[in-house]
Each structure stands twice: as C-alpha cells, then as structure tokens.
Amino acid sequence: MRFTRNSRILSVAAVAVFALSACGGGGGSTDEAATGGNTDAVIVVDGSEPQNPLIPTSTNEVGGGAVLDLIFAGLVSYDADGKVQNEVAESIETEDAQNYTITLKEGMTFTNGDPVTASSFVDAWNYGAAAKNAQLSSYFFESIEGYAEASAEGSTVTEMSGLKVVDEKTFTVALSQPESDWPQRLGYSAFYPLPADALKDPKKFGENPVGNGPYKFAAEGAWKHNEQIELVPNEEYEGPQEPKNGGITFKIYQNDTTAYQDLISDNLDVLKTIPTSDIKNFKNDLGERSIESPYAGNQTIAVPYYLKNWDGEAGKLRRQALSMAINRDEITEVIFNGGREPAKEFTAPVLPGFEEDLPGSENLEYNPEKAKELWAEAEKLEPYDASEPLTIGYNADKGDHKTWVEALVNSVKNTLGIEITGKPYATFKEARTEATEQTLTGAIRSGWQADYPSLYNFLGPIYATGAGSNDSVYTNEEFDKALKDGLAAESVEEGNKAMNEAQETLLEDLPAIPLWYQVAQGGWSNNVDNVEFGWNGVPLYHAITGK
Amino acid sequence: MTWYVSRRFLQLIPVFLGATLLVYFLVFSLPGDATAAICGERGCTPAVVTALREQYNLDEPFWIQYLLYLKGVLTFDLGTNFSGRPIAVIIAEVFPTTAKLAVMALIFEAIFGIVFGLIAGLRKGKLFDSTVLVLSLVVIAVPIFVLGFLMQFLIGVKLGWTNPTVSGDATVSELILPAVVLGLVSFAYVLRLTRTSILENVKADYVRTATAKGLSRKRVVVVHILRNSMIPVVTFLGADLGTLMGGAIVTEGIFNVNGVGLTLYRAVLNGDGPTVVSIVTFLILIFCLANLLVDLLYAWLDPRIRYA
Numbered sequence: 034m035r036f037t038r039n040s041r042i043l044s045v046a047a048v049a050v051f052a053l054s055a056c057g058g059g060g061g062s063t064d065e066a067a068t069g070g071n072t073d074a075v076i077v078v079d080g081s082e083p084q085n086p087l088i089p090t091s092t093n094e095v096g097g098g099a100v101l102d103l104i105f106a107g108l109v110s111y112d113a114d115g116k117v118q119n120e121v122a123e124s125i126e127t128e129d130a131q132n133y134t135i136t137l138k139e140g141m142t143f144t145n146g147d148p149v150t151a152s153s154f155v156d157a158w159n160y161g162a163a164a165k166n167a168q169l170s171s172y173f174f175e176s177i178e179g180y181a182e183a184s185a186e187g188s189t190v191t192e193m194s195g196l197k198v199v200d201e202k203t204f205t206v207a208l209s210q211p212e213s214d215w216p217q218r219l220g221y222s223a224f225y226p227l228p229a230d231a232l233k234d235p236k237k238f239g240e241n242p243v244g245n246g247p248y249k250f251a252a253e254g255a256w257k258h259n260e261q262i263e264l265v266p267n268e269e270y271e272g273p274q275e276p277k278n279g280g281i282t283f284k285i286y287q288n289d290t291t292a293y294q295d296l297i298s299d300n301l302d303v304l305k306t307i308p309t310s311d312i313k314n315f316k317n318d319l320g321e322r323s324i325e326s327p328y329a330g331n332q333t334i335a336v337p338y339y340l341k342n343w344d345g346e347a348g349k350l351r352r353q354a355l356s357m358a359i360n361r362d363e364i365t366e367v368i369f370n371g372g373r374e375p376a377k378e379f380t381a382p383v384l385p386g387f388e389e390d391l392p393g394s395e396n397l398e399y400n401p402e403k404a405k406e407l408w409a410e411a412e413k414l415e416p417y418d419a420s421e422p423l424t425i426g427y428n429a430d431k432g433d434h435k436t437w438v439e440a441l442v443n444s445v446k447n448t449l450g451i452e453i454t455g456k457p458y459a460t461f462k463e464a465r466t467e468a469t470e471q472t473l474t475g476a477i478r479s480g481w482q483a484d485y486p487s488l489y490n491f492l493g494p495i496y497a498t499g500a501g502s503n504d505s506v507y508t509n510e511e512f513d514k515a516l517k518d519g520l521a522a523e524s525v526e527e528g529n530k531a532m533n534e535a536q537e538t539l540l541e542d543l544p545a546i547p548l549w550y551q552v553a554q555g556g557w558s559n560n561v562d563n564v565e566f567g568w569n570g571v572p573l574y575h576a577i578t579g580k
Numbered sequence: 581m582t583w584y585v586s587r588r589f590l591q592l593i594p595v596f597l598g599a600t601l602l603v604y605f606l607v608f609s610l611p612g613d614a615t616a617a618i619c620g621e622r623g624c625t626p627a628v629v630t631a632l633r634e635q636y637n638l639d640e641p642f643w644i645q646y647l648l649y650l651k652g653v654l655t656f657d658l659g660t661n662f663s664g665r666p667i668a669v670i671i672a673e674v675f676p677t678t679a680k681l682a683v684m685a686l687i688f689e690a691i692f693g694i695v696f697g698l699i700a701g702l703r704k705g706k707l708f709d710s711t712v713l714v715l716s717l718v719v720i721a722v723p724i725f726v727l728g729f730l731m732q733f734l735i736g737v738k739l740g741w742t743n744p745t746v747s748g749d750a751t752v753s754e755l756i757l758p759a760v761v762l763g764l765v766s767f768a769y770v771l772r773l774t775r776t777s778i779l780e781n782v783k784a785d786y787v788r789t790a791t792a793k794g795l796s797r798k799r800v801v802v803v804h805i806l807r808n809s810m811i812p813v814v815t816f817l818g819a820d821l822g823t824l825m826g827g828a829i830v831t832e833g834i835f836n837v838n839g840v841g842l843t844l845y846r847a848v849l850n851g852d853g854p855t856v857v858s859i860v861t862f863l864i865l866i867f868c869l870a871n872l873l874v875d876l877l878y879a880w881l882d883p884r885i886r887y888a
Binding site: 083084085086093094164165167168169171172184185186187188236239257258259260261285286287288290291292294295297298300430458459460461462463464465466467469470479480481482494501502 | 610611612613614616617618619620621622623624625626627628630631632635662663664665670673674729732733736737740743744745747748832833834835836838842843846849850851
C-alpha cells in the first residue's frame, strides 16, 4: 500500500497546522483494571483471517497458524529462543535417528474430555499425508516411511506404514532414512494431535476446533469470520505455556496501517508487525512499548538457472558479482530504518547452530571493486547477452517490496553498470505460478519463515535437488550429499555442522542471493505488560499480562 | 405502471446473464494459477494441487466452468470459496454491514448535500455560497483515502471521539465516521448539482406564477423550486447507491469494516472466481433495482412523466 505513507504524512502535517493537539501518546482511554500483572485481562491482538478450516494439516499460513499454536499442543513445543521442550511427549527415543519410540504423558486430555492417545497423533498424521484428503501441509510427513505410497496422486492408501500404535500412550515411527533433526519438527502445527471426532467431519471441526493447548475457543462460533477469534484459557492445560491472562482475542485486520491506528489509541493491545509507513516513527509513538526482535526468517532473491547469462561458470561469477554489488548495510539502514539485519548466510541468526563467519560469507558483503572484477571475468568466459536484462520480480499485493527492490536495483546498476529493473507482479499467485511452472523471465524475491527452529528448514526445502520451493532449479550433488549427511548425523549438533558445510557450497554457487534477516517490529498498548516475541517473530501470547 | 415494472424486471435476466458471463470470463483470464494462492509461499505437493483443481473445477475449460457455476446459481447454490466456506453465507455476513454503511452515507450526502445546495442556490454569490463552493471543490479534489486517513487520525486517534476502526458488530455509531468519509465526495457532487438545478428553476415561469399567486416563500421554495430541481439529484443518488455498495473498498480498508468491498478485493487477489462473480452480480442487481426506483421517483417528482 504505497499510498499510506503519503496519507500519514498529510495527516501529521494537518495536525501540526491546525495545532489541534500537542500530546503524542494517542487518546487517553484509561483502563479500569488494576495495575500490576493482571492475569484476568483479555488481551486483544492483531490477526489475519485463517485461509482454511482450522485443521492443523490444512493450515499453511500465519493467520491460522497463530490460532492453532494456542489451541493445540504438540509432542514438543519451542520456548522463546527456539529451544525444543517436551509438551505432550514424555520421551522421544531413538538409537539410529531413523526409528523413534514416542511415549506420551499421562492424563492429557482434549477440551472435550477425550484423552490424548497415541492414535490421536497417528490418525491425524495419516489423515494429513493421504492424497485423497488434499491437505496443504502433507509434505511435512515426507520423512515417514510409507509417505510416498499414501501421498501419490490418486492413491487410496490411507495409512503410512512407518506409524505403529504400540499401546494407548506409545507409538513408534519409522523414517525412510535417518534424520537427526526430525524430533525438532514435531512442534510444528502439522504434527498436532486430533480428537477422534475431528476426522469424521473435518470441515465442521475446522470451524470449531477442539484441541489440547493452553487456550480453547470461547464458545461455539468463537471464530467470527473476518472479524475476530476469541480464545479463553484451557483450565485443563498443564505445560510450559500456562496462560498468564484471561484470554486472547485475535482481531482481524485487513491492513497493518489500520491496526496501527488502533494500537496508538489503545484499542488494540499487541501489534506484531508495524506497517512500513510507520516504521520511521513507531519508536517515537510508542517509546518503551515498542520492540525489535530478530526472528527466524530471511529475504532472498532466487536467480533461476534456466535464465540465459546465469548458468555455468560465467553464471556463477555473475551471481557473485551481483551479490557483492548489493549494499545491504545501506538498504537495511535507509529503507528499513535498521529493521533488518544484513545476511551473512542462508539461514537466520536465532537458530541453533547458526554461524556468521562461514567460509564464503564474504560473497555477501558489499564490495564494488571485486564485483566489477568478477563481472569482467565472466565477460571473458561468455559475453553477457544484454537483450535479456535482469529483472527482480516481486508481488505488489502483499508486503511493501517495491521500495527495497528499487533500492537494490539502483545499487546493482550503479556498481555493475548493467541494465536491471524491478518487475512487479499484480498478485502473489501470479508470481508463484511462474516460479512453480519454471517460466520466470528474471530473478524473483523470496521470503522464508521457519516452520520449526532448524537450519535444515532453510536449506532442504529450497535448495535440495527437486525440492518443492526450489525456485532457482538448483542442483548440486555435493550440496545434496552434505545435506543428507547432516540429516543422518547422530546428534543435532553434529548435524548442524554438516548443514553449515553444505552452506559453504551455497555461498559459492549462490543459487539465491541472501539479502537480510527479518526483525520483528512490534508494539503494545498502555493496557498490557510482559510482551515478548519468540524465535519465529510471533509474540508469546500466553505470557502477556494486563496492567 | 405494473406492466412497466414487470418489463423492467424481465430486463434483469439478460443483464444477469451478461454480467455473470463477462465477469466470470475476466476472472478466468487473470494471470496465475488459483491453486498457487491457496498453497502459499511453500507450495503444495503435485497430488494436492491436482486434488484442489478437481475440487474447484479448475481443470475444466471456461464454458464448462461457467455453466457449472450458472447451474449452481439456478439451484440456489453459489458454491464455496477457496477457503471452503459457502459463498451465500459470506454474502449474508458482509452484506448487511455494507448496506448499512452505504445507506448511512447516502442519507448523509442527500440531506447535507440538498440542504447546503438549496441554501447556496438561493443565496447565489453570497459568502455562504462561495464558501461551500470552494470547500466542495477541495473535497472533490482530494483523494478519498487521504480524507479517510486524515479523519481517522484526527477524530479517532487524536480526539478519541470514536474508535479508529469498526468492530465486528458494526453498530450505527461506529459507522458514522466511515459513512461520512464514504459519502463525502458524493456530498460535494449532490451539493453542486442541487445548487445549479435550483439556480435554473428559480428563474422558471412557474416559480414567478407561484409567487404572483401570493404563495408563501416557504411553499414556493419547497414545493415548486426544490421538488422540480430534484430530478438530476435523484438520478445521481440512485446511481450512487450502487457505487457506494461496491466501491467502498478503500473506506472499508481504512476503517477495517468487514464488508462487501473488502471481500471482493480479497477474492480478486486470490483469483477466487465464484466469489467475485457472485458478489459482482449481486451488486449489479442492486444497481439495476436502484435505477428502477429512481425511474419511478421521476414520475412522482415531475407529474409530466408517466409510465405505461
């Protein structure tokens, strides 16, 4: 929404001219609640409309994900730093990183009174994987043995052979290959359990889901579509995410700018994304009530290998030159007001195993001389075909990408002197369609947000040969092997080491050009306290208290 | 009269068919695959994409898709949107809010526009006249989102007279500010139309006759001048009702009103054909009905007009 900036400036100017009010802190609505951590307060937070019925395996976007994470508890959950902690699981044991035995805690129930059993997980996962149910997150089960049969097009197989219920509280999982980071994934929403009734009529269940998490729906129909979703604490819940408030109400906003107006007039308690138009003034407006917190997400530009000029040895040199021609420090400072961190590698700094000085990370530093040199070197190998100038594609419907793409384009143009332009796509789906069908005519911006705190989540799904989000159509045996070794490692630490080795290949090849890490910029109202953002840029809703 | 009205109703059928066909074709021609919007940044597996395409008939050629949709409409089943929710339910949810908003905006612009226009017209060249002329020009010239954000910031945030956004209940008091913003530009047009029309009619023969007959000034103004000046204004207001219903996208966005405009906007972005067509068709029907009403009002305003 480009126009919002102008309008904000205008409105601020108007206030100055008319001198209507000199106070900067928004309207003065006083809260009747007592001061000090009020644990009965209902917290109103911003949300977006879930795009699908609230079934864990059919939710693939943040609006629904935020709600699911509160009303369900998985085998494990993540603390503020992304550290894995047991939730429903008593233990997850393995000797070979391939065969797992999972034992559940005693006495866990869903809010309808049903006990949480081994079948609650196994049935839900089988439902999620089976092709006939067309669940959007089905690929999360791809490591489990039997996934290929169940998920094949037109398959009638409804159960994965790798899942076996041993008794009420125990089940075993066999993976098709050793993967040491597999237990880390189990906190992601696709792996949540479902009560037995849910699968009888999933659509109906998705309107009024029944979970086992720290919160539950306030009543039947608590999800008022496009308006709000009202959650209250689940009294039965016992675990690390014990609610410290009287409920969470997601108020659904169509745009952040509007939500911001509500925040500064104390009608909204927590806003997790400050709109671009207010990035420059939100710290002034909110003072102590604002936060900047890095999270597991990054922004890259994928340069497909099927583009002319960008393949082979010359292509590799050009990619490096392109990367070094981008002044990340300046763009993050000027455009985002420091609200992004220049990227040093392909993952994100909050993740366990992150290292910022990997060999090859100098390829991500602004170095105009070296960039020109590399470009000249590439010219010698194979002259640049200027009839196909590089474009940087971005979707113009969501997020404000135009500004930074323009800045990036200028940075490259000034350094390399090549023709390069931004290419807006009217809608997200249009850009995605071209990427999936491999018909892109230029590079494309690509944002990635972690599903679970693991380096692999930033590498495997994007750069492995044939992976679902491999927009560059990158393939490198060395990288694939390092990735596989990392998965097969005996411990997560060992695995991370191998992942970082795999990254060295990426830093050399640059199938995509990492730009910067995301930083959550949020704020809260005068009515609440104890607002903290987690590893994934989402506020820790359960910890928020009233004043 | 009855014959006239029923003929007008019959005309709705081709309008309906043409509109749905055209809109369906436009949505169909939008670039990009609708399943890409459903699958998001991560993408889905090919098996899931196939299943989704089947579920929403996306594999069928245009004519089959359109006929399937039409068949659904004729059996009172508008189908579901890409989130799996019945479109009829969605329309029933958002329509009352937008209708309320549009009617409030219409009342605002009609009352203030006509009263101000009347006063300005009767006092041509005086201070009041010049002031409202300049102000209405400013309102017409400034884009609606600027006015919207400005008023939201001043009245909602700075003065705190009302919430900056509208809650799910969308009560009348919450909708006053959005309705004023929505109706502001039309208000300026109504004012100017009324003023011009009054200026013409003040000099008309029948006004001189009425005054000569010794009728009171009030009666001359209200019954003779104003009533006869209303025809262009009513035409404008009738057409405006349709615009207000469907064109409230910007205003609804600023004030977070869960209405028809925003629903339509989202559906267009997602390439959600059935939803777009259903809503647009619904708006077209309202537009047609509003125009019929306007035509009938003509006869009441000006006895020289008759329908048979």
